[in-house]
Amino acid sequence: xxxxxxxxxxxxxxxxxxxxxxxxxxxxxxxxxxxxxxxxxxxxxxxxxxxxxxxxxxxxxxxxxxxxxxxxxxxxxxxxxxxxxxxxxxxxxxxxxxxxxxxxxxxxxxxxxxxxxxxxxxxxxxxxxxxxxxxxxxxxxxxxxxxxxxxxxxxxxxxxxxxxxxxxxxxxxxxxxxxxxxxxxxxxxxxxxxxxxxxxxxxxxxxxxxxxxxxxxxxxxxxxxxxxxxxxxxxxxxxxxxxxxxxxxxxxxxxxxxxxxxxxxxxxxxxxxxxxxxxxxxxxxxxxxxxxxxxxxxxxxxxxxxxxxxxxxxxxxxxxxxxxxxxxxxxxxxxxxxxxxxxxxxxxxxx
Amino acid sequence: xxxxxxxxxxxxxxxxxxxxxxxxxxxxxxxxxxxxxxxxxxxxxxxxxxxxxxxxxxxxxxxxxxxxxxxxxxxxxxxxxxxxxxxxxxxxxxxxxxxxxxxxxxxxxxxxxxxxxxxxxxxxxxxxxxxxxxxxxxxxxxxxxxxxxxxxxxxxxxxxxxxxxxxxxxxxxxxxxxxxxxxxxxxxxxxxxxxxxxxxxxxxxxxxxxxxxxxxxxxxxxxxxxxxxxxxxxxxxxxxxxxxxxxxxxxxxxxxxxxxxxxxxxxxxxxxxxxxxxxxxxxxxxxxxxxxxxxxxxxxxxxxxxxxxxxxxxxxxxxxxxxxxxxxxxxxxxxxxxxxxxxxxxxxxxxxxxxxxxxxxxxxxxxxxxxxxxxxxxxxxxxxxxxxxxxxxxxxxxxxxxxxxxxxxxxxxxxxxxxxxxxxxxxxxxxxxxxxxxxxxxxxxxxxxxxxxxxxxxxxxxxxxxxxxxxxxxxxxxxxxxxxxxxxxxxxx
Numbered sequence: 001x002x003x004x005x006x007x008x009x010x011x012x013x014x015x016x017x018x019x020x021x022x023x024x025x026x027x028x029x030x031x032x033x034x035x036x037x038x039x040x041x042x043x044x045x046x047x048x049x050x051x052x053x054x055x056x057x058x059x060x061x062x063x064x065x066x067x068x069x070x071x072x073x074x075x076x077x078x079x080x081x082x083x084x085x086x087x088x089x090x091x092x093x094x095x096x097x098x099x100x101x102x103x104x105x106x107x108x109x110x111x112x113x114x115x116x117x118x119x120x121x122x123x124x125x126x127x128x129x130x131x132x133x134x135x136x137x138x139x140x141x142x143x144x145x146x147x148x149x150x151x152x153x154x155x156x157x158x159x160x161x162x163x164x165x166x167x168x169x170x171x172x173x174x175x176x177x178x179x180x181x182x183x184x185x186x187x188x189x190x191x192x193x194x195x196x197x198x199x200x201x202x203x204x205x206x207x208x209x210x211x212x213x214x215x216x217x218x219x220x221x222x223x224x225x226x227x228x229x230x231x232x233x234x235x236x237x238x239x240x241x242x243x244x245x246x247x248x249x250x251x252x253x254x255x256x257x258x259x260x261x262x263x264x265x266x267x268x269x270x271x272x273x274x275x276x277x278x279x280x281x282x283x284x285x286x287x288x289x290x291x292x293x294x295x296x297x298x299x300x301x302x303x304x305x306x307x308x309x310x311x312x313x314x315x316x317x318x319x320x321x322x323x324x325x326x327x328x329x330x331x332x333x334x335x336x337x338x339x340x341x342x343x344x345x346x347x348x349x350x351x
Numbered sequence: 352x353x354x355x356x357x358x359x360x361x362x363x364x365x366x367x368x369x370x371x372x373x374x375x376x377x378x379x380x381x382x383x384x385x386x387x388x389x390x391x392x393x394x395x396x397x398x399x400x401x402x403x404x405x406x407x408x409x410x411x412x413x414x415x416x417x418x419x420x421x422x423x424x425x426x427x428x429x430x431x432x433x434x435x436x437x438x439x440x441x442x443x444x445x446x447x448x449x450x451x452x453x454x455x456x457x458x459x460x461x462x463x464x465x466x467x468x469x470x471x472x473x474x475x476x477x478x479x480x481x482x483x484x485x486x487x488x489x490x491x492x493x494x495x496x497x498x499x500x501x502x503x504x505x506x507x508x509x510x511x512x513x514x515x516x517x518x519x520x521x522x523x524x525x526x527x528x529x530x531x532x533x534x535x536x537x538x539x540x541x542x543x544x545x546x547x548x549x550x551x552x553x554x555x556x557x558x559x560x561x562x563x564x565x566x567x568x569x570x571x572x573x574x575x576x577x578x579x580x581x582x583x584x585x586x587x588x589x590x591x592x593x594x595x596x597x598x599x600x601x602x603x604x605x606x607x608x609x610x611x612x613x614x615x616x617x618x619x620x621x622x623x624x625x626x627x628x629x630x631x632x633x634x635x636x637x638x639x640x641x642x643x644x645x646x647x648x649x650x651x652x653x654x655x656x657x658x659x660x661x662x663x664x665x666x667x668x669x670x671x672x673x674x675x676x677x678x679x680x681x682x683x684x685x686x687x688x689x690x691x692x693x694x695x696x697x698x699x700x701x702x703x704x705x706x707x708x709x710x711x712x713x714x715x716x717x718x719x720x721x722x723x724x725x726x727x728x729x730x731x732x733x734x735x736x737x738x739x740x741x742x743x744x745x746x747x748x749x750x751x752x753x754x755x756x757x758x759x760x761x762x763x764x765x766x767x768x769x770x771x772x773x774x775x776x777x778x779x780x781x782x783x784x785x786x787x788x789x790x791x792x793x794x795x796x797x798x799x800x801x802x803x804x805x806x807x808x809x810x811x812x813x814x815x816x817x818x819x820x821x822x823x824x825x826x827x828x829x830x831x832x833x834x835x836x837x838x839x840x841x842x843x844x
Contacts, residue, residue, distance in 0.1 A: 055597035056704050056735075078603055107544065114550055115522050130794045136702040137734040138519065138774035140508045140557045141782075141789050142817065143801050147521070147553035156549070168603035194465055194487070196574040196643060219646040260543035264463050281544045302526075302542030319547035324537055329549055331804035335797065347548065 002062065003046045004121070004129060004160045010041060011158070011341065012127035020341050023154040025064055025096040028089025031309055032100060033153055033346045034317050041158065041342075043095050049073055050161060051135070058118065058135050060163040063095025070094055074166055082110040082167045086243045095159045101151025104243040105201040105212070108193070108263070108278045114150035116165045122149060122157035125337025135163045148332075154343040155351050156336040170214035173200070174224050175235025178209045182267045182276060185209040189279040190264045198223055201239055202279040205249050212239060242277060249275045252286045255310045257294055259283040261303025268297050284308075295319060318347055363402045366447070369419050370405055374412055378453075380404040389448045392433045392440040393495070396697070396751055397780050401428065401442035406450045410530075410566045413449065417534035417564065420447055426810050427532070429560045431471060431503030434495040436698055437779030439507065439559045439815060446813075449564065451502050457481055458567070464542075465572045466525060471502025471565050475509075478570060487572035490517035493775070494683055502565050508557030510775035512608040512682075515733035516641075519775070521556040523571050529555055529563035532806045537563065554801075559777050560812040562805040576641035579607065580651050581675040584663040585632035589613060590709035592634035595661035596732045597705060599638065602657050604650050608639035609733030610682050613712065616689065616727040616740070617681075623688030626681030629665055636663075636732065637682055685729045686740065693725070693742035697754045701765030702774035705735045711768050715739055715761055722757040724750070736774035737765065763788050778816045786816075787823035795820060 014021065020038030024030075047064035054077040061070055067087050074080055084104030085097045098120075101113045119133025122145075133139055133146035149156060180188070185204035192199055192211070198219055201212030212235060213223040224231055232238060241247040250256070254272070263280035272287025287294060291307065298305045304319035321329060326348070333340070333351050345351065363381055370379045380386055381403045391398035402425070407413045420427050426446030433440055442448045454470035457478070461467075462485035467478050475496040478489040492511035493499055499509070505527060508520045517523070526540030539552040546552065555562055586592040592611055599606065612620065613634050621628045628635055636658070640650045651668065658666050669675040681688075689696050703711050712728060719726045725742040739761055743754040762772040762785040772778070772785040786795065798817040802809065818826075 053704065053706065055601045056706065057600060058704075101545075101550070111518065111522060112545060114553055115518065124797075128793055128797075130791070130797055132794070134702075134769070134771050136704060136770050136774070138510055138514060138702045138731070138736045139771040140519075140775060140777055141771050141773050141786065142778070142794075142798050143562075144508070144521070144553050144557055145797070145801075147550055150550060150553075151545075152549055167605060168600075171603070190463055194462065194485075194574055196577045198643065198646070215642070216646050216649050218649065219643050222643070222645055260541070260545050262464050262542035265542075278544060304541060304543070304545075304547045306547070321548050322537075324531070324535055325539075325548065325551070328537075328551065328805065332549060332801070335800040335804050 001045055001048060004123065007041065007043075007046070007123055007158060007160070008127055008129055011123060011125065014341055015127060015339055018339060018341070020344050023099070023158055023343050025093030026066070026089065026091035028087065028092040029096050029100050032317070034348075035314065036343050036346050038344070043093065043158070046160065047093070054079060056135070057137070057166050058163060059166055060135060060161055061094050062161055063093060063098075063159045065094045067092045067094060067097055075169065078169045079166045080169045081116065081164065083107055083113045083116055084243060085113060086245070088244065094162055098150050098162050099152065099154045099159055105203060105239050105277055108202075108281055109200045110167070114147045117146050117150045117162060118165055119163040120146045120149055120159055121161040123160055124157045125339055125341045129160065133163065137165055153346045155346055156332060156342070158342060170200070172217040172220045173212060173214045173236065174220050175201070175232045175238060176211045176224060176227060176229030177232050178229035179207060180209050182206065182274065185276060186264065186267070186280045192227075193263065193279050203242060204276040205247065206273060206275065210238060249273070249284070253311055254286040254288055255312060256308045257285040257287060258306040258308040259285055259298050259303060260306075261298055261301045265301050265303070270294055270297055291315060321348065366419070366423065366425065367403055370416060373415050374405065374407060378406045378408070380406070386448075389430065389433070389442055389450065392430070392435040392438060394436050394438045394779070394781055396745070396755070397438040397441050399442050399444050401444065401446055401448035404448040404450060406453050408453045410454070413564060413566060414530060414534035414536070416447065416449060417530055417532060420810060421533045421808065424808060424810065426813050427564070428812050429502075429506070429564050431500035431506075432474065432498050434499040435503060435507060435779065436700070436776040437773070437781040439777050439779035439812070440503075441780045443813060451500070451566075454566065462487060466569050467572060468567065468569045469501055470567060472500050475499050475501055475504055482572050483575070486575045488575050489570050490523055490573055491520050494686065501568050501570065505556055505565050505568055506558065506560050507775070507777045510731070510736065512610060512731060514731065515609060516605050516607045517573070521553055524552065524556060524568060525571050526569040527552060527555060527565050528567035529565050531563055532808060532811050540569070557777070559779060559816045561802055561816050562811065564811070576607070577643045578647045579639060579641040579675065580647055581669040581678045582638045582640070582651065582654055582658070583628070583667045583669070583678050584636045584638070584658045585629040585665040586634045586636070586663055587632065588662065589634040589712055591662040592636055593705060593708035593732070595636060595658055595663060598657045598661050599654055602653055604640075604654060606638045606654070606733060607641040608637065609731075610637040611635070611730040611732040612682065612685065613728040615725065616685055616729050619688040619692050619727055620681040620685050623691060624681040624684045626677050628681055632664065637678055682729070689727050689740045689742065694744040694746065695742075695751075697741040697743060697758050699737070699739045699741065699758045699761050700773050700776040701737050701762050701770055702735045703737060703765050703768045703770035705732065707768040711737070711764060714764055718757055718760050722753050724754055724757055731774070734774070735770065759785060780815055783818040783822060784826045786818050787826050792820050792823060795823065
């Protein structure tokens with residue numbers, strides 16, 4: 001059902017009153033980001049697949065479509081969302097997924113959410129419905145607003161419809177497990193990523209290295225033979241647990257940090273427990289270290305840190321921006337949401 | 352007029368003097384004969400001389416140039432190798448042309464992190480050449496890759512023949528350093544796979560020099576595939592060739608490259624490159640598969656089966672690397688080959704959903720008759736990117752205008768078919784009118800506002816990419832957008 005005109009009416013009415021909104025799909029990622037006040041602008045009813053052309057590798061959905069429905073539809077044609085998005089809830093929607101810009105274990109080997117966004121229809125904070133990008137894979141007409149919207153946490157506009165590039169499901173997958181230290185794991189993962197292997201997942205949970213291979217059956221079997229390690233019986237379940245933070249590692253009651261940095265960086269000397277994913281480029285850290293110490297350590301390596309889940313008191317979530325970059329963020333907020341109605345402050349103060 | 356010229360002359364000298372304070376005299380060009388090489392990019396139909404051209408050698412010099420231009424309200428147009436095909440680097444007659452050609456060093460190549468950090472004037476192919484000893488490569492390969500520079504690639508979000516599998520430039524850039532119109536430095540991206548805040552890296556990629564000047568680029572390198580195969584298939588019916596492409600993808604195969612040529616393009620390429628193409632075919636498909644040995648072998652068998660089920664007459668698999676190169680040589684030489692058929696050709700760059708290919712090509716054929724100009728079609732079939740080459744003779748009065756009008760129609764046809772006016776060449780100066788067809792006035796207003804957010808004085812490459820609403824109103828007087836006239840609020844003339 002397309003309720004975009006109703007949503008547009010809500011935003012237009014709110015402009016005079018300066019009524020702010022908290023954009024919501026099914027609330028599965030409410031934990032992520034700074035707190036937002038305001039009336040709920042619900043996309044729940046704005047759901048459904050608008051078009052799907054398997055041979056064009058393109059699907060367009062209303063933002064309230066659940067990932068579950070979307071992925072089922074793709075799976076029927078043996079296709080998938082290549083960025084393997086985490087759901088973080090049974091009813092997670094596509095809109096929330098794209099707004100948060102999250103990606104799962106396949107990310108370093110296939111691409112991020114923004115890499116597969118081809119176009120979107122957006123309701124801005126001025127009450128305008130505008131359309132950028134399209135339903136074709138190659139498109140450089142005008143600025144790439146669709147990718148700008150990806151990972152913007154709804155601060156620049158309400159995602160109404162999203163067009164995505166999809167890819168065929170791999171014919172076969174297998175996962176190897178090998179006991180080793182974090183240092184050894186980083187070494188192996190970095191080396192493997194530089195070789196032409198069908199690698200599609202590489203992580204380390206403090207005790208074991210896990211490698212996933214995807215491709216034709218023979219090619220995956222050959223890769224498994226080439227590398228040390230034991231083939232796991234339920235490999236796919238492991239990757240799903242990692243993606244969804246249901247793996248045993250993710251059960252601690254401390255602040256959970258997401259560190260994004262060069263995959264080959266040596267293990268950090270921060271107190272706490274670390275889970276290496278994305279071949280080392282995404283590291284999950286449970287730590288009570290002060291935020292500034294964690295951020296400084298990652299900044300020094302050209303990376304950034306996000307306070308992903310925080311059971312404690314309120315604090316900044318995303319890595320601070322440089323002053324020029326922050327100004328450009330605020331300028332863009334002025335372009336798309338000059339009255340500060342949409343998810344105001346979700347990413348940074350004023351954004 | 353005379354007075355105007357003398358003011359201009361005066362300003363030029365004053366500006367040149369300011370630049371010569373921190374750059375050698377040879378890096379600041381003001382004489383007409385010195386400026387001539389910069390008057391156009393790869394789209395030579397559009398040309399204009401800048402006030403002056405500067406060829407800085409360091410980022411600091413560029414910063415100073417920008418600060419001076421900002422202070423004095425002088426427009427700046429950045430230029431790499433000048434191979435662009437949409438007039439994006441066309442000089443501004445009242446502005447400075449900023450050549451980045453001298454910043455041509457590879458600053459760092461790290462085979463462990465698999466990145467190359469380079470200056471904007473480094474040639475695209477030079478990166479892959481430098482990475483080759485480590486068995487790595489830089490994936491986006493526009494057909495101008497021998498000459499085009501990486502800074503221009505980022506500004507245009509360049510594609511190439513391997514986009515379907517490896518993505519465009521935006522998918523392969525990790526970090527850039529950008530200067531604002533004032534000359535302030537901004538680093539976008541980082542050492543990891545993402546960065547905090549809004550994705551300004553993606554916004555900057557493909558922004559055609561309108562939002563900032565890119566002065567350093569860190570690209571991701573990929574492992575060279577173990578094995579490649581190239582398959583050539585001939586079809587008697589172009590629609591069947593189009594269906595074959597869909598069938599390959601439906602079979603779950605993503606080829607590294609999937610190219611189509613129509614009969615005029617085949618004949619031209621064959622005469623030029625002697626690639627052994629079947630000259631009677633209505634269309635040929637070139638399909639490149641890459642990956643590990645086993646995968647490629649399996650995929651090859653499946654592609655061959657799909658092609659023959661889809662009605663391919665002749666299917667040839669290149670026997671060795673020589674024949675592979677020969678198959679590609681014809682395709683890669685298609686543009687110059689077509690150039691031999693005609694004194695001039697005009698290369699278009701629309702994208703369409705592949706399923707509409709047959710009807711779009713039929714319509715292009717009809718337009719070709721209407722305009723009285725021949726056309727050859729080269730098609731990145733895997734991702735729907737169509738390059739019709741319109742043949743004309745600039746020396747015959749009116750032919751260039753006819754070719755442009757024909758080209759404009761082709762792009763509008765792409766929009767009607769659910770596609771876009773540019774897949775990889777950019778809007779530049781060339782497709783401003785068609786932007787009015789692709790976007791509503793409201794959407795264009797947002798584009799203008801984005802430009803303003805980065806470049807409040809609107810000095811960076813002004814007048815390109817985003818048409819003014821006035822221009823669209825004039826153009827729209829002849830056109831209808833989505834069944835509605837644009838700007839109903841504006842008076843019609």
